[in-house]
Amino acid sequence: MTTLLTNARLIDPESLTEAEGSLTIKDGKIAALNALAPKGATVIDCGGKYLAPGIVDLGVKIGEPGERHKESFRSAGLAAAAGGVTTIIARPDTHPAIDTPETLEFVTRRAAEASPVRIRHMAALTKGREGREMTEIGFLLDAGAIAFTDCDHVVTDTRVLSRALTYAKSLGALVMGHPQEPGLSNGAATTSGKFASLRGLPGVSPMAERIGFDRDMGMVEMTGAKYHFDQITTARALPPLERAKRNGFDVTAGTSIHHLTLNEFDVGDYRTFFKVKPPLRSEDDRMAVVEAVATGVIDIISSMHTPQDEESKRLPYEDAASGAVALETFLPAAMRLYHAGHLSLPQLFRAMSLNPAKRLGLPQGRLSVGAPADLVLFDPDAPFLLDRFKLRSKSKNTPFDGQRMEGKVLATWVGGTQVFGAEG
Numbered sequence: 021m022t023t024l025l026t027n028a029r030l031i032d033p034e035s036l037t038e039a040e041g042s043l044t045i046k047d048g049k050i051a052a053l054n055a056l057a058p059k060g061a062t063v064i065d066c067g068g069k070y071l072a073p074g075i076v077d078l079g080v081k082i083g084e085p086g087e088r089h090k091e092s093f094r095s096a097g098l099a100a101a102a103g104g105v106t107t108i109i110a111r112p113d114t115h116p117a118i119d120t121p122e123t124l125e126f127v128t129r130r131a132a133e134a135s136p137v138r139i140r141h142m143a144a145l146t147k148g149r150e151g152r153e154m155t156e157i158g159f160l161l162d163a164g165a166i167a168f169t170d171c172d173h174v175v176t177d178t179r180v181l182s183r184a185l186t187y188a189k190s191l192g193a194l195v196m197g198h199p200q201e202p203g204l205s206n207g208a209a210t211t212s213g214k215f216a217s218l219r220g221l222p223g224v225s226p227m228a229e230r231i232g233f234d235r236d237m238g239m240v241e242m243t244g245a246k247y248h249f250d251q252i253t254t255a256r257a258l259p260p261l262e263r264a265k266r267n268g269f270d271v272t273a274g275t276s277i278h279h280l281t282l283n284e285f286d287v288g289d290y291r292t293f294f295k296v297k298p299p300l301r302s303e304d305d306r307m308a309v310v311e312a313v314a315t316g317v318i319d320i321i322s323s324m325h326t327p328q329d330e331e332s333k334r335l336p337y338e339d340a341a342s343g344a345v346a347l348e349t350f351l352p353a354a355m356r357l358y359h360a361g362h363l364s365l366p367q368l369f370r371a372m373s374l375n376p377a378k379r380l381g382l383p384q385g386r387l388s389v390g391a392p393a394d395l396v397l398f399d400p401d402a403p404f405l406l407d408r409f410k411l412r413s414k415s416k417n418t419p420f421d422g423q424r425m426e427g428k429v430l431a432t433w434v435g436g437t438q439v440f441g442a443e444g
Contacts (some may be wrong), residue, residue: 028066033370045110045393048435072107074394076376080325086115091327097135098345099412101440104396107138113171119144119162136439154184169196185245199232226254249273253307274320292340321371324349327415355427393436402428
């Protein structure tokens, strides 16, 4: 079956260009750009809207196994399709953790059965994410693990970490780490400063991120491992990141869409939907990180989708669970950066689609002939009021509830098959 998407504005994150054009899909792949309609092709008029590679979302939490009431593969897949996310890179912070080939094979099979979008899994770096004994990295790679991480459980035993990184290096495996000094971060609910003091909330210094970065970077320098910092959220961590890249180390860094579009004042009167990990930062930090994405110092933007049920959020701010759902709000939130003039659409899709795919060795994230036809058609200017109860995720903990947003996904394709189409 051949499909021609015509009258579209094509966003190419490789050449950082956008232009009017058409795209031909055949056998699940992009067959041609700006070509005439093949005989017998199904023609879809995109109405002048924007066509981009589907988002590759690195660091999504799904509740299977152990917390299916918060999010299932089915609900996460539906939310992703509605948000233009065509590939989910799922975290291993499940119950039990994804730390054995058997658990990995189970979740891989469940995801393939239930989700309309692609789901690849990361595996735990240490058994149970407890930081005491490394997992069987080789066997997990063979079973399909795409990267290794203990998520926000920082491995404090540097001997264990050095062994794991050395072994990962020998196998060419990518390790993802959370740059926070755990002693300083423990129990913190906000970023330290005047706002935290006025609200009487326990804070953590932005230096905790810099200290955590420096420790991990030292381990990378010692072992030569491939390493990705999951969330860089402060200005203090940017100079050493730039220096590490300039010195030729195989390191990349990401940040979350919430840290790019919100700041510490959004917490307001103890609104727990704004409690994320690491905590929201100052406006100066936010703008420094936005600039780092624009220049390419920070490579990847992720949703860091973390579903939490109502009971875990309806608590005093200090006690409430951290995290926010973001699969469906990822693209509209990113449009805030576009409309503010901070990032162009090609720059955004370089960070949301191309760079995560390249870092993980995936063929997605491109508008090039031969690439998988994983695509999103969207209108960056379409306004709407977000109603969290209309989200497809099982959990509704979004900080954008009730806010006016711009940017609607009109259609999503995975492997040339349409998995979402907007109503009306």
